[in-house]
Amino acid sequence: MARGVEIAYYEFVYDGHPAEVLKGLQELKSKKHLMDVTLVAEGKEIPCHRAVLSSCSGYFRDMFCNELEETKKDKIEIMGITSEALQLLVDFAYSSKVTITTINAQPLFEAANLLQILPVRDACARFLADHLTPSNCLGVWVLSHTLACEELANRSRAFSLRHFPMICQHDEEFVQLPGDLLKMYISDDYLNAQEEEQVFEMVMKWVKHDLRQRKKFLKEVVEDIRFPHMDQIYLMRSVEADEVVMKVPGIRDVLHEARMYHISRGEVSSPRTRPRLAYGLHEAMVVLGGTRVVNGEYNNDVYCFVPAYSQWSKLTSLPKDLKNTVEYAATTLNNDIVITGGYWSPTAAWLYSTQFNTWNKLPPLSVGRFRHKMATLDGRVYVLGGKNPRGSLQVLPSLDSVEIYDPPSNTWKPSVPLLKGVRACAIATCEGKMYVIGGKDTDQTATDAVQSYDPVQKRWSFRTPMPMAESCFSATSVNALIYAVGGRFQAIQCYDPNTDRWQELAQSLAPWDYCSVTTCDNKLYVTGGRVEDKVKKGKDTVQCYDPANDLIELVHPMPVKLFAHCAVTILKRRR
Missing domain, CATH: 2.120.10.80 (Kelch-type beta propeller)
Incomplete structure (x- = not known):
């Protein structure tokens, strides 16, 4: 080429390429061409391509690119997630689409978090936050707290605190709370309990749901019930008459504090005397x-x-x-x-x-x-x-x-x-x-x-x-x-x-x-x-x-x- 001649160039970008690649991958998947791994969940087998899984999942990228034991296996069992959630996530890897519903949102959120498919995890978190109800908010809080999804945990916890009266009517999730989260929940100043008697009754429901296993948590949980703000007659007839409660070490000191608070508020100060909002x-x-x-x-x-x-x-x-x-x-x-x-x-x-x-x-x-x-x-x-x-x-x-x-x-x-x-x-x-x-x-x-x-x-x-x-x-x-x-x-x-x-x-x-x-x-x-x-x-x-x-x-x-x-x-x- 002669010196001084300007070189012409044209950079071509085909906007439809990503869609066509996905379409091609879906076709390969549907015809089961070039499959090199099979995922298994709850006994269901899902054939896949390692490259596709690794491209959108940090979990599979670490598995297949770091010469782990699974790289030598044709079938890999995924524990801890449902087969439906795994199928939805595999389909997402090939299509970039997933349908989130009130039925599948929680298991899909859990599976996406495990497999490190972050777009789906975040979409599930937003969906769950927008569809909180008194009957599901505690379950969402437990799940998001366990998975360290801070924003969803904060929103679901705030929702559950605000809707405590309704939760008392839908107590299926309440009685399933882990002991540490129950303590966190009832100790919160923002718990919308207009009567502390209701808090006591819900805690006792939780304890008696599995008395043998949970009575060991009772002392720790009871310390967060604000007995000083209960009616004195209720304290005598309901609290002091409960044999399970009265066997708790230190409960008599706690109830004495409540009685002293009724006699003279100014001389008693503890977390239990602080009024809830x-x-x-x-x-x-x-x-x-x-x-x-x-x-x-x-x-x-x-x-x-x-x-x-x-x-x-x-x-x-x-x-x-x-x-x-x-x-x-x-x-x-x-x-x-x-x-x-x-x-x-x-x-x-x-x-x-x-x-x-x-x-x-x-x-x-x-x-x-x-x-x-x-x-x-x-x-x-x-x-x-x-x-x-x-x-x-x-x-x-x-x-x-x-x-x-x-x-x-x-x-x-x-x-x-x-x-x-x-x-x-x-x-x-x-x-x-x-x-x-x-x-x-x-x-x-x-x-x-x-x-x-x-x-x-x-x-x-x-x-x-x-x-x-x-x-x-x-x-x-x-x-x-x-x-x-x-x-x-x-x-x-x-x-x-x-x-x-x-x-x-x-x-x-x-x-x-x-x-x-x-x-x-x-x-x-x-x-x-x-x-x-x-x-x-x-x-x-x-x-x-x-x-x-x-x-x-x-x-x-x-x-x-x-x-x-x-x-x-x-x-x-x-x-």
Whole structure:
């Protein structure tokens, strides 16, 4: 060819080639030409071409291209799938088409996943997600969870949670759930069970469907039933009357927790006490009073924070007698809020009704006090410690006196005094006992003492002291552990009453001297605190600590900067 002559070219693409190749392969298959392997499922034989199978299936590509034992066989048995599903997938390999129906979708999905024919697997997943019903959703969830198809598993699980009332009417799949998935299912806050009694009855159906094999799972499953939200009569007549349930190790402690929750919600906190969203209730944190600047601005408003919404709102204002006062104490009683004392109103006692949004005056305290603490135990309110504001602040001794408010009689009664008088201490109830931690004693010095009160024996006792002496801090309990925060502690201090030991956990993210803490949704919410500078201003920070993973994070700040305030938790109806 002469130099300099331009070479002409034309690239021809025949658009019909893929279709004609498939058509040719189908013809070879129908006439059984060049067949080199036979697949077998449930006894049915399906002749095929290795090359065709390998071109669209990762399973067969690995089998035939890696010199496995099957490469030498003329017949290969495929276990774990139906013959119908295998036939449909072989036909797809030769035609690029498959018909998915409500009857074959699940076995076809399972077979396509095994043989790694991804287009069919994904098409089946979409089809199943679009055709979920109360009678098939649990089966789809189990299958997709087993096959690690995350998107379908999430959609089918969400559907099954939402349609729990209908599933109770179609319980064929429910009683077939594996134990681990049953536990996951009933522990979910989003389970649409408007009555916890229904959850209990479905769990017992599951157990009794195969009692011999399943009773060993009962303890683990029962722990996720929210007995505190059941009717008390139902607990007595149906739960406590069930011989199978009452043989479960630890069930009496679980039912005792439920009874205590009915007596006083504020003193019990565990995953079982958290309301399901279907109840129409949320746990909400309430912040009351406090100071914005030392010797200055006081907060006379009450604010509410619902973690589910991450939003603050004003709940109410303090009653007239408590406005512009400081260093009172607060606790909850049957979802209402009780406030006592304070420097300017040392004997005052008020109850805020969360149902009616009203303040009601209670009988005055027998002993006026401020910088004291309150807790609710066995349905009665305890007020203890603090100072009586008579005389010079510098010489006032710390009180050791304890008073109890009895709701039925609407009276305050004296109780067993503390072993050591304290003020500015921390307090928490846990497992039916009350713990008074640290504070300042009568010598104006901080103490590391831990005083425990047993209401059955009506006796105080000392427990293992804190790692360091401290005052002006707060404590709360969750899941049978007590957590102390604030003061000079750089990290959360955790006390286990069962082992009588302390340990140090997550570091604080913001100053928390004079902070307050409460438990909400099984997490600790540490609010406010004071910065030790010339002005000594309050902080608006909210630090959320999750005991499940030992992580602390800053969440939505308070609407005002506060310290020396109170924080409690109530149940609030969803908007």
